[in-house]
Amino acid sequence: MPIPAQAASLAPARLTVDLGAIKRNWQALDRITPTALTGAALKADAYGTGARQVAPALYEVGARFFFVATPEEGIIVRDLLPDAHVFVLNGLWPGQSRLYAQARLMPVISSLPMLEEWLRYCISQGEAYPAALQFDTGMNRLGLRLAEAGDVKAQLNASGYKPQLLMSHFACADLPGHEKNRTQLALFQSLLGQFPDIPASLANSAGLMISKRHHFQLVRPGIALYGARAIAGRPNPMAPAVKLEAQILQVREAKVSETVGYGASFSLQRDSRLAIISLGYADGLFRALSNQPNKPGSRIVIRGQKVPLVGRISMDLAAVDITDLGNNLPVPGEMATIIGKDVTVDDHADAANTIGYEILTSLKGRYARTYRDSGTDGS
């Protein structure tokens, strides 16, 4: 829950989302996919950045096709954007066809029973409510099996129903050289041969970046819009969209060989100065970002310099070794930058042995959330 503006000064931390950066990222992806429509994945509250703010911002620069995970998320977008096209990736909730139709949500249909339920509802209403069909081409997550294409075709022919979109999803697009990308593309193309007149969509952020052949009629970027890295091992061209700062509560002196934090897992190698920040794992600062026996803690920025987290991160607090700042000492109340231009979502993802997606979608802490707009490419 966002803390009301008047209480912002009581918040231990501040999350700032730059809607301008998200808009420019969308425009950049739209430019590199000139033959396809560019959609946007808004699931999980726009990857933690706030779907209520991000959806209208993207609409303003031209986005019309939005992908959410659940019908509840879809209704949020529908209420804000009456003429947007909203796809629900996790499909049709059993027994909820009427709700989807009334809210004009398009289920991404991923099984024969789901297709049958939707067609039954459409026939009962005498109306072909739009939906997408998803086939699995090698991920074994959601999706009709390719062997079911004949049954699907028979059902579509019998009912005269034409889906809006035919979809599949890459398992390994973040690894451009992975042979599964070629296999999935080939399977998807042969599937399209069986459904020649339905618009197609295959690519997420990484998929659209690695080859034009993945673009088809609609691309579905998510992570790249929010500024995080889509492709492992390549420079990230996207603009960072999130800044996270936390209050420094205390600066303390500690002696060599003293330990820091729970478990006494970290012993100081020298007389040290520590800053204690008001942010912990309950705020999305993963415990895995603590220093480990063979790995330093993740770094944050204080007074313009990168400094490491030390000891185990607690629920509401973390310690930072600021000895190297010398006399450039922060004062209590000053903000430390946890995520910003010098420390990225992906720096922390690497330090925690996870992905930027998980860092972003975990930013649900006790923050004062603010939105800014650094502008679009056209303004």
Ligand SMILES: *Cc1c(COP(=O)(O)O)cnc(C)c1O
């Ligand atoms: C999340 C998701 C996307 C967006 O993926 P990114 O890697 O964030 O670009 C696209 N399509 C499907 C089916 C998804 O689940």
